[in-house]
Amino acid sequence: xxxxxxxxxxxxxxxxxxxxxxxxxxxxxxxxxxxxxxxxxxxxxxxxxxxxxxxxxxxxxxxxxxxxxxxxxxxxxxxxxxxxxxxxxxxxxxxxxxxxxxxxxxxxxxxxxxxxxxxxxxxxxxxxxxxxxxxxxxxxxxxxxxxxxxxxxxxxxxxxxxxxxxxxxxxxxxxxxxxxxxxxxxxxxxxxxxxxxxxxxxxxxxxxxxxxxxxxxxxxxxxxxxxxxxxxxxxxxxxxxxxxxxxxxxxxxxxxxxxxxxxxxxxxxxxxxxxxxxxxxxxxxxxxxxxxxxxxxxxxxxxxxxxxxxxxxxxxxxxxxxxxxxxxxxxxxxxxxxxxxxxxxxxxxxxxxxxxxxxxxxxxxxxxxxxxxxxxxxxxxxxxxxxxxxxxxxxxxxxxxxxxxxxxxxxxxxxxxxxxxxxxxxxxxxxxxxxxxx
Numbered sequence: 001x002x003x004x005x006x007x008x009x010x011x012x013x014x015x016x017x018x019x020x021x022x023x024x025x026x027x028x029x030x031x032x033x034x035x036x037x038x039x040x041x042x043x044x045x046x047x048x049x050x051x052x053x054x055x056x057x058x059x060x061x062x063x064x065x066x067x068x069x070x071x072x073x074x075x076x077x078x079x080x081x082x083x084x085x086x087x088x089x090x091x092x093x094x095x096x097x098x099x100x101x102x103x104x105x106x107x108x109x110x111x112x113x114x115x116x117x118x119x120x121x122x123x124x125x126x127x128x129x130x131x132x133x134x135x136x137x138x139x140x141x142x143x144x145x146x147x148x149x150x151x152x153x154x155x156x157x158x159x160x161x162x163x164x165x166x167x168x169x170x171x172x173x174x175x176x177x178x179x180x181x182x183x184x185x186x187x188x189x190x191x192x193x194x195x196x197x198x199x200x201x202x203x204x205x206x207x208x209x210x211x212x213x214x215x216x217x218x219x220x221x222x223x224x225x226x227x228x229x230x231x232x233x234x235x236x237x238x239x240x241x242x243x244x245x246x247x248x249x250x251x252x253x254x255x256x257x258x259x260x261x262x263x264x265x266x267x268x269x270x271x272x273x274x275x276x277x278x279x280x281x282x283x284x285x286x287x288x289x290x291x292x293x294x295x296x297x298x299x300x301x302x303x304x305x306x307x308x309x310x311x312x313x314x315x316x317x318x319x320x321x322x323x324x325x326x327x328x329x330x331x332x333x334x335x336x337x338x339x340x341x342x343x344x345x346x347x348x349x350x351x352x353x354x355x356x357x358x359x360x361x362x363x364x365x366x367x368x369x370x371x372x373x374x375x376x377x378x379x380x381x382x383x384x385x386x387x388x389x390x391x392x393x394x395x396x397x398x399x400x401x402x403x404x405x406x407x408x409x410x411x412x413x414x415x416x417x418x419x420x421x422x423x424x425x426x427x428x429x430x431x432x433x434x435x436x437x438x
Contacts, residue, residue, distance in 0.1 A: 042084045048077040053433035055148060059426050072098050087111045106159045115168040122159040125178065127228055127241060129279040129290040131332055132364065135314035136241060136277045136292045139178060141248045145189040148411060148429055151381060158184060172232040183222035185270055186248045197423045202266065214268035222246060239279040246270040251352050253307045271308050273298045292316040303340025306351035313337045327369045336360040361386035375400055383421060390415025390422030407433045
């Protein structure tokens with residue numbers, strides 16, 4: 001049985017037992033027949049969403065109807081909650097026919113001890129002030145196995161088994177700690193149109209008989225932990241954090257066997273690192289401004305170990321603001337600067353960072369405007385890699401009425417084929433979706 005399934009069953013039993021125990025005291029029904037939470041009552045609720053969508057790719061359309069597929073028509077979510085004044089439990093499920101019909105998105109138990117909250121289970125946490133993809137948001141790896149929905153970073157996050165505690169100090173400060181017992185890297189497609197170029201090359205070598213090895217990352221040798229302090233000083237929200245973990249991007253090393261140009265073996269490793277970071281958010285001149293700055297210290301402090309990534313400085317600077325005519329702009333720039341770049345070797349077979357830029361700059365922006373009493377929203381999201389000169393444009397129209405929404409969108413990839421987005425030039429798509437939330 002998978003670890004996630006064991007955790008899911010344990011949490012389900014905990015919620016059922018809590019609900020049965022609550023029946024001895026009632027469910028909080030008062031004289032006015034309303035449901036509430038008292039010291040001994042448990043509130044139980046079920047929510048979620050049901051979605052019907054059609055997703056097609058431009059190159060499929062050009063190859064004829066016999067080559068065109070529209071993906072899953074149905075997808076959905078089911079969210080279960082049971083809570084009282086001293087504890088609550090959450091189980092969120094994803095429903096999707098083409099993969100596992102039912103998978104766990106999150107499942108955790110949380111207990112309250114005055115100002116102290118302790119929770120454990122499969123959890124998605126957000127650290128840092130950046131809107132999305134910030135350098136301090138390091139707890140959950142991301143799922144890049146399909147790039148048709150990058151609008152919500154929480155949907156991309158992979159829930160991790162963890163213990164998380166937070167304690168409020170006064171009215172404006174909070175201390176947090178997290179412990180993650182083992183590690184999972186970024187998730188990429190291993191087949192189909194969304195396989196990254198580097199993964200495709202490794203698959204070709206594996207097909208030629210080159211063995212690929214990877215350590216078992218589900219042991220305590222891959223434990224991760226961190227602490228975070230947030231407070232408000234005057235008009236500014238400030239955060240400080242420390243995290244010890246593993247870089248989610250693999251360090252791929254090759255064993256050479258001259259004179260053959262084909263490596264004798266390939267190994268995947270995930271470098272340990274320490275991160276020290278600070279973040280800030282404040283309203284300045286009508287701009288909701290935010291920034292993050294982090295230092296990632298790896299084991300290669302001299303910069304000349306080809307099997308380990310160099311230390312790096314990471315930052316994010318962004319804002320959102322309402323402009324003229326009801327137009328809203330959300331803008332963020334993410335920057336990574338590799339330290340000791342002069343020590344990088346020039347042979348990609350011997351140094352994992354050879355032939356790569358010292359800096360990595362990414363622009364994430366969205367401009368939107370609402371019409372017809374805010375029922376219709378026109379939106380354009382842009383993700384752009386500066387060094388690679390590549391991009392992803394996602395224009396969309398979303399009509400929302402009460403709990404029903406209809407969305408028309410498309411994704412346009414372009415730029416250098418060496419870039420993160422440009423390599424998917426053939427994956428331009430169009431999407432139509434109908435969603436009901438309950």
